[in-house]
Amino acid sequence: AQSVTQLDSHVSVSEGTPVLLRCNYSSSYSPSLFWYVQHPNKGLQLLLKYTSAATLVKGINGFEAEFKKSETSFHLTKPSAHMSDAAEYFCVVTGGTGTASKLTFGTGTRLQVTL
């Protein structure tokens, strides 16, 4: 079975400072991993995906994540936070190497960006 653990339920950063949202995964085999973002009363938007290609994945809006098998981690980073980044972020895993299977979500990290 696959699972993800988001290590922080809430992260607060100042605008212009780096963002780090932590995620560890557990999987019986090579997983597909994703980060989704959810703004209030909105749907889930895909930020980036890892599917066994390059371990450093670049996504939209300046976000990137690095897949580290030795640490079973897939942390999300951004060099400089913007006010519009304030949202709920979900680390997500799916089974196998394809994505045509159900997603298992982490419990989410709420990112707060202050002036």
Add this chain to the structure above:
Amino acid sequence: AAGVIQSPRHLIKEKRETATLKCYPIPRHDTVYWYQQGPGQDPQFLISFYEKMQSDKGSIPDRFSAQQFSDYHSELNMSSLELGDSALYFCASSSRQEGQPQHFGDGTRLSIL
């Protein structure tokens, strides 16, 4: 680019009523997924369909049923609604190819009075 369309966006029902939520996937996507997100919770997988056949089943109550039609749109039918069914219901679609992610609609917010 076309996205996943869900209707209605908001729905208010009373206990023991029925509801039908609709999902129109991105064109050429053959797989549809339904998720339920309770207040302050992460989304939970309910059920999925590939080429009109149920492909996976999660924590979907027996009171709920779903299907995918020949045009690939999907409907989630909910009966004997309970207060605990109040949630945001998301539909996602994908193409059953290696590395194709699921794309989500904006959800239907169901409120049970």
